[in-house]
Amino acid sequence: MSLTNEHIKNRLVEKFGDALTNFEESFGMMSFYAPKELNLKVMQFLYDEEDLQFRFLSDLTAVHYPDKKGEELAVVYHLHTFVHNVRLRFKVFTDITTPQVYTATSLYATANWMERETYDFFGVDFVGHPNLVRILNVDEMDYFPMRKEFPLEDQTRVDKDDEMFGRGGNVGI
Amino acid sequence: MSRPVQFNNKVKLVEMPEGLTGEGFFATSFDKVIGLARKNSIWPLPFATSCCGIEFMATMAAHYDLARFGSERLGFTPRQCDLLMVMGTIAKKMAPVLRQVYLQMAEPRWVIAVGACASSGGIFDTYSVLQGIDQVIPVDVYVPGCPPRPEAILDGVMRIQDLVGQESLRRRHSERYKDLMNSYGIE
Numbered sequence: 001m002s003l004t005n006e007h008i009k010n011r012l013v014e015k016f017g018d019a020l021t022n023f024e025e026s027f028g029m030m031s032f033y034a035p036k037e038l039n040l041k042v043m044q045f046l047y048d049e050e051d052l053q054f055r056f057l058s059d060l061t062a063v064h065y066p067d068k069k070g071e072e073l074a075v076v077y078h079l080h081t082f083v084h085n086v087r088l089r090f091k092v093f094t095d096i097t098t099p100q101v102y103t104a105t106s107l108y109a110t111a112n113w114m115e116r117e118t119y120d121f122f123g124v125d126f127v128g129h130p131n132l133v134r135i136l137n138v139d140e141m142d143y144f145p146m147r148k149e150f151p152l153e154d155q156t157r158v159d160k161d162d163e164m165f166g167r168g169g170n171v172g173i
Numbered sequence: 174m175s176r177p178v179q180f181n182n183k184v185k186l187v188e189m190p191e192g193l194t195g196e197g198f199f200a201t202s203f204d205k206v207i208g209l210a211r212k213n214s215i216w217p218l219p220f221a222t223s224c225c226g227i228e229f230m231a232t233m234a235a236h237y238d239l240a241r242f243g244s245e246r247l248g249f250t251p252r253q254c255d256l257l258m259v260m261g262t263i264a265k266k267m268a269p270v271l272r273q274v275y276l277q278m279a280e281p282r283w284v285i286a287v288g289a290c291a292s293s294g295g296i297f298d299t300y301s302v303l304q305g306i307d308q309v310i311p312v313d314v315y316v317p318g319c320p321p322r323p324e325a326i327l328d329g330v331m332r333i334q335d336l337v338g339q340e341s342l343r344r345r346h347s348e349r350y351k352d353l354m355n356s357y358g359i360e
Contacts, residue, residue, distance in 0.1 A: 137301060138265045145300045153298065 003084035005030040008052065015045055020090075029087050036092040039077070040102045046079060046088070047107060054079040054088060057108035060115060062122040063091075066148045072096035075124055077104070094124070096147075103129040121146035187213060204342050211255070211281075212338035213243040215330070218254035218278065220271060222261030225288035225320045229260050232323040242330055251277035256333060257310075262290040263303045275310045276359065280345055283337065285329050286312045289319040311353055 008030060009023055020042070022033040034042050046054040059078035066072060071093035079088045094101055103126040104111040115126045116135040123144035126132055134141065143149075190209060192201030217239075221229055233239050233247065248254040251274055263271055275284065286306050289295030292315040294304035306312060313336055316329035344350055354360050
């Protein structure tokens with residue numbers, strides 16, 4: 001009796017009702033949206049239930065959708081159950097002006113560094129994180145580089161043209 | 174009758190500085206003697222982070238043989254080294270480390286920026302990369318190329334040798350040099 005996505009969906013719906021939306025299955029992996037206040041409750045449920053046992057957080061990151069007003073930032077959780085070898089993905093959306101999301105560090109210790117990285121690049125403020133400081137960039141940076149707020153490079157620049165680096169130009173490549 | 178030299182007759186000797194020669198003595202200025210000694214015994218400190226570092230390894234190896242220039246001893250420590258060779262991309266997070274290495278070197282010290290990344294940030298026009306090491310430490314010679322060939326690195330070392338050989342003994346105490354150091358917040 002292997003764990004099916006149908007079964008996971010039924011268990012989630014009977015627990016949380018219609019709070020969870022957008023159930024879909026892509027390449028055999030189920031995903032859904034959750035309200036950001038419920039993210040810990042959903043994960044706790046998936047973690048504890050004897051027939052689910054999603055006890056490994058394989059990835060945590062964020063996506064910036066500049067066009068979605070009021071839910072610009074999506075925090076993505078990738079969960080994995082070793083017992084049944086099934087993966088699951090869900091997103092919580094938050095407004096970019098109030099990017100407070102509850103931290104998952106108490107449930108998954110691995111979330112510590114992943115949330116630091118997500119804060120570093122997207123500016124998601126994980127409430128309750130024990131050490132929310134930048135992890136990859138310099139501390140004095142005052143912006144979040146992975147947000148889609150920055151113009152692309154001016155295409156007419158010549159000071160860093162390929163010719164300067166021995167590619168193209170008169171090399172004939 | 175002495176035997177004629179048959180082998181190793183292409184030995185190149187360092188040119189003698191200008192001076193007065195007489196029976197059993199040779200008089201010249203202190204500057205020139207010190208310069209001659211320094212320029213032919215430069216001890217580099219390689220700070221290699223990426224592809225330029227690999228080119229430098231080729232420069233050190235037998236074919237290009239950096240040791241010909243008196244740089245046989247490469248110190249991977251700031252202790253006793255004269256020449257800081259920065260090769261490769263320096264991320265902004267690496268900048269304080271590089272600066273500390275420079276500060277730990279004793280005067281007189283020279284710096285060579287090898288390749289496009291160390292000189293200007295190169296193709297990495299990004300939020301995370303330092304756009305040239307001259308933002309944090311003073312640089313004497315820039316070697317262009319991405320990456321430069323070993324010949325180019327040797328040329329850079331020879332330019333450094335010219336600078337070292339001609340440097341006045343008073344340069345490091347001059348006001349201008351102090352202003353340069355102060356502009357980098359050193360001392």
